[in-house]
Amino acid sequence: MPRSVTRARLAAFCLALLAALPATAAPALKRGINFEVWQTWTGRDAFLAPEFDRGNFPDWMGRIDDRQLASLKAEGFDFVRLNIDAAALLWAGDDGAGPLIGRIVAATERLQALGFAVIVDMHLLPIDQERPDGLQDVLGTDDHAPILWDRYLALVTRLAGRLAVLPADKTLLEPINEPNQDWGSYIALADRWPDQLAALREAARQAAPTLTLVLTGGRSGGIDGLARLDPVPFADDPNIVWTFHYYDPMVVSHAGRPWVDDPGRYLTHLPYPASQVDEAGGKQLLRAARSRIAREVADPSRRRELDIAVGEALDDYRTSEAGPATIAADFQRVSNWAAENGVPPERVLLGEFGIFQDEADPASRIALIEATRDAAEDKGFAWAVYSAGLTSAGKGFAVIGDDRSLTLEPKVKAALGLGDK
Structure with missing residues (x-):
């Protein structure tokens, strides 16, 4: 067999037995x-x-x-x-x-x-x-x-x-x-x-x-x-x-984690709730993120991708009303x-x-x-x-x-x- x-x-036998047993308090x-x-x-x-x-x-x-x-x-x-x-x-x-x-x-x-x-x-x-x-x-x-x-x-x-x-x-x-x-x-x-x-x-x-x-x-x-x-x-x-x-929001709870190469690794120190990100603050966050990308990412093509991606991630966060x-x-x-x-x-x-x-x-x-x-x-x-x-x-x-x-x-x-x- x-x-x-x-x-x-x-x-199936054990579950039948379970049904016959008195419930144990969780x-x-x-x-x-x-x-x-x-x-x-x-x-x-x-x-x-x-x-x-x-x-x-x-x-x-x-x-x-x-x-x-x-x-x-x-x-x-x-x-x-x-x-x-x-x-x-x-x-x-x-x-x-x-x-x-x-x-x-x-x-x-x-x-x-x-x-x-x-x-x-x-x-x-x-x-x-x-x-x-x-x-x-x-x-x-x-x-x-x-x-x-x-x-x-x-x-x-x-x-x-x-x-x-x-x-x-x-x-x-x-x-x-x-x-x-x-x-x-x-x-x-x-x-x-x-x-x-x-x-x-x-x-x-x-x-x-x-x-x-x-x-x-x-x-x-x-x-x-x-x-x-x-x-x-x-x-x-x-x-x-x-x-x-x-x-x-993951963009806040997992920001800066070094084991993943995504926008969240560079877009850090976000205010929470999302309503606290004003226009001036958003620009400052982007400048800091893109500065990190410039320092830490050697490949020019990947740098360009991440420069765009951190901007999109910040926009998504601001509109999320998190x-x-x-x-x-x-x-x-x-x-x-x-x-x-x-x-x-x-x-x-x-x-x-x-x-x-x-x-x-x-x-x-x-x-x-x-x-x-x-x-x-x-x-x-x-x-x-x-x-x-x-x-x-x-x-x-x-x-x-x-x-x-x-x-x-x-x-x-x-x-x-x-x-x-």
Whole structure:
């Protein structure tokens, strides 16, 4: 009998068993923080090298002590979204994945002992030159074949089984991060993601019938993906939290990121909301962007393209009317989807939001964090800010202001509504 048939029958049996079990109360999530996939970024070759310390996985475990984690808990967070590099589990192979899963469980238990609920997030990322075996080879996207799909389902089952014995009110599993499926699908009926999501749920349920799962829509886990997903096939499962990520406007939240060569790399320090960009300010922003392009881009043809593109990006931002009202309208779409499908707002999670601070206007950074958090709470959604910055305070997406005490930057703490918690 083919393995796929056996797996399908087993999944059907587990779901039938699930329906007969009493519902387990899902953890009550309110205010959370993401822990980064790596503190020191690691590619496959480095990970597989004999000298790599796999006993320090995830790699914040050997850098952060319980006193620091307790300090972070005291800032007002009740849960951690624990980003785990799912590709590393694939790199390690079937035998090597077991000890890594043991380390994930140990990290989860350590956080729970300090009072956090924990979402174990299998944070699978797109492939790059140093990091093969990513989203495309698992999901079959970007013209790749899903050559790792069966292996990935098996990992979900293994991890779910290990997490199933932990406290039910503090343990959740998110089986995949930002699935980049269905960007080219024009009608929801043709989407591939619903079947893949069902298979991920079934893989987890084989070993963990009542473990709370955090599930998302396609199209990289944003609002569009969630809004086009029909949750009716999952209605028999009482232990699901639905999640989405939100970084709009991207021209502000991701400005200056050095790993992408697009207009946003050069058009930086934008005011937020967009209404704050006047004519004189716009000209100054363009001059600064084009000066950076002149300094950093050697190819004349590419410089000309970018000179035009940054002007178009600024025009688009100014006409977008981006501000708290547009965020509220976007979150209303999620609220409508939840209401139409019988999903209580407390079962909806804003799993990531934040801003890349290295080239951001400081006031805009605080304003965008506050507006996004406020919109989530207004709809009754839980949220998890991205990201902690456990060992990189004041850099990237970090919200921590002191990587020794793990305390938040005061203005960020106020923007997250934690000042009086």
